[in-house]
Amino acid sequence: MQHNKVLILDFGSQYTQLIARRVRELNIYCEIHPFNKIPVDSESYKAVILSGSPNSVRGESVLHPDLSQIRGKKPLLAVCYGAQYLAHFSGGLVEESNSREYGRAHLSYIKQDEDFFTGITKGSQVWMSHSDTIKQLPTNAVLIASTHDVENAAFKIAGETTYGIQYHPEVYHSTDGGQLLQNFLVHIAKVEQDWTPQSFVEESVDTLKETLGNDKVVLGLSGGVDSSVAAMLLHKAIGKNLYCIFVNNGLLRKDEYTSVLQQYEGMGLNVKGVDASARFLDALASISDPELKRKAIGRTFIEVFDDEAHAIKDVKWLAQGTIYPDVIESVSATGGPSATIKSHHNVGGLPDFMKLKVVEPLKALFKDEVRRVGKSMGMDPNILGRHPFPGPGLAIRILGDITPEKVRILQDVDAIFIENLKSWNLYDKVWQAGAILLPVHSVGVMGDERTYEKCVALRAVESTDGMTADWVNLPYEFLQKTSNQIINKVKGVNRVVYDISSKPPATIEWE
Ligand SMILES: Nc1ncnc2c1ncn2[C@@H]1O[C@H](COP(=O)(O)OP(=O)(O)OP(=O)(O)O)[C@@H](O)[C@H]1O
Numbered sequence: 001m002q003h004n005k006v007l008i009l010d011f012g013s014q015y016t017q018l019i020a021r022r023v024r025e026l027n028i029y030c031e032i033h034p035f036n037k038i039p040v041d042s043e044s045y046k047a048v049i050l051s052g053s054p055n056s057v058r059g060e061s062v063l064h065p066d067l068s069q070i071r072g073k074k075p076l077l078a079v080c081y082g083a084q085y086l087a088h089f090s091g092g093l094v095e096e097s098n099s100r101e102y103g104r105a106h107l108s109y110i111k112q113d114e115d116f117f118t119g120i121t122k123g124s125q126v127w128m129s130h131s132d133t134i135k136q137l138p139t140n141a142v143l144i145a146s147t148h149d150v151e152n153a154a155f156k157i158a159g160e161t162t163y164g165i166q167y168h169p170e171v172y173h174s175t176d177g178g179q180l181l182q183n184f185l186v187h188i189a190k191v192e193q194d195w196t197p198q199s200f201v202e203e204s205v206d207t208l209k210e211t212l213g214n215d216k217v218v219l220g221l222s223g224g225v226d227s228s229v230a231a232m233l234l235h236k237a238i239g240k241n242l243y244c245i246f247v248n249n250g251l252l253r254k255d256e257y258t259s260v261l262q263q264y265e266g267m268g269l270n271v272k273g274v275d276a277s278a279r280f281l282d283a284l285a286s287i288s289d290p291e292l293k294r295k296a297i298g299r300t301f302i303e304v305f306d307d308e309a310h311a312i313k314d315v316k317w318l319a320q321g322t323i324y325p326d327v328i329e330s331v332s333a334t335g336g337p338s339a340t341i342k343s344h345h346n347v348g349g350l351p352d353f354m355k356l357k358v359v360e361p362l363k364a365l366f367k368d369e370v371r372r373v374g375k376s377m378g379m380d381p382n383i384l385g386r387h388p389f390p391g392p393g394l395a396i397r398i399l400g401d402i403t404p405e406k407v408r409i410l411q412d413v414d415a416i417f418i419e420n421l422k423s424w425n426l427y428d429k430v431w432q433a434g435a436i437l438l439p440v441h442s443v444g445v446m447g448d449e450r451t452y453e454k455c456v457a458l459r460a461v462e463s464t465d466g467m468t469a470d471w472v473n474l475p476y477e478f479l480q481k482t483s484n485q486i487i488n489k490v491k492g493v494n495r496v497v498y499d500i501s502s503k504p505p506a507t508i509e510w511e
């Protein structure tokens, strides 16, 4: 079945992914493409949204796509830069605004009987983020909304289903933003809301059957949400031809290797556990630099995987749990190089010598959608609700070099922290949590004796996608009990601290 789909053209706004999420929340499928790479089958999209941009339509940094196949031919919604772009190139006037406008504003005027604003009333809060402003609309444009400071806050082009808005309906602080997107997509553009987890599962299974036929597929299973859901989908499509490999890299959480293997047993999956702890710890011996650690782990994963794949006769495909943010993070609208903050390990990017074709059934989904898809296949909520856990595992939470003793200490500390979060009903309220072993010794006193032992940090963050995050305000009493338990029970630790840094400027992991 061909879905109704919406095209989002990205001009590099920090909010472009949010536009996609809000559209998907309406059960409408959408794709983000760079503004200068409009898909050749653009006629197959039912509506188009132009994103905002850090650039300006004035001067040299203008981003100028050819919209001749789109404009006037299908419903078009232009947000912020998009709206300025429409105005500027259709005879309007865009100028630098006297005062830059960021944050909260309220609609002070809405044109009567305007379908675009059905269900939205004067006073509605909207979120602004711009320094240019549309001083004058094109002559064929009709003003449909204003705020106190921005007269031309929304307009439509007469005779077309083309709309421009200066504010950002995609950010959650625009209170009626979801309603506005629904008005535009469902009522004006008549896009059907047919994108549901059930339909996704049915169609993916059909497509996978067709693509993979009778071929064998190997999948790296981590116990995490993404690879587990990918495994279930593939299992539905190809059954016994799916070979899952779960690697113990010696850097998993306490007892995770056995508990995850047990969890998978109940799901009917064909999972092979490979205990490669010694190989990973060897590869990491005396390495302290974070990037070198990540590289050593990535390399060892590939070696282990290569060995295992060779043991399966005639395997043709490698399946991966890649999700949408992984895909779009690597596409930059303006093509500029972005800085490497951390080399994320992935069993992806396999070297050519492995000669496997890659299949990625979740590559169009956001994390919350992956969870919904898993739920619709009846998967264990304990797997779906798990906090994300990085592939390099505890290696990037042990600052400095790694020894089996340090791994054991951190596993014990982490287990107490996570167990307590669960028993205090805090686990599901936190997006990700873990402990970090610091390369610091400090003086303490235990039973009247001087100690000189290790210090651990606890970190718990809230986030939607890991791109930005804030530390969680955990109850003092919880922190008090947890710290006490850790120091009393884990030998070698005499001090616990709590990380109160947001991302940015810190990252979630310490390495
Ligand atoms: N211990 C492991 N054994 C086998 N494959 C692994 C292991 N750790 C990671 N991988 C592979 O690396 C991929 C990337 O890991 P990542 O942590 O981003 O995703 P995930 O574990 O599936 O989900 P989550 O983000 O919820 O942890 C996984 O999908 C999996 O294919």
Ligand SMILES: O=c1[nH]c(=O)c2[nH+]cn([C@@H]3O[C@H](COP(=O)(O)O)[C@@H](O)[C@H]3O)c2[nH]1
Pocket: 294, 342, 343, 344, 345, 346, 388, 389, 390, 391, 392, 432, 466, 467, 503, 506, 507, 508, 509, 510, 511
């Ligand atoms: O599979 C992974 N391989 C990695 O190399 C890796 N590094 C960080 N992470 C996870 O990504 C999210 C963002 O982490 P940072 O703020 O530390 O960059 C957080 O959820 C991290 O746990 C990784 N996941």
Ligand SMILES: NC(=O)CC[C@H](N)C(=O)O
Pocket: 013, 051, 052, 053, 054, 055, 056, 079, 080, 081, 082, 129, 130, 131, 132, 133
């Ligand atoms: N958020 C945006 O799209 C901003 C557009 C333009 N760069 C401005 O500052 O007005």
Ligand SMILES: [Mg+2]
Pocket: 222, 224, 225, 388, 389, 390, 391
């Ligand atoms: Mg993981």
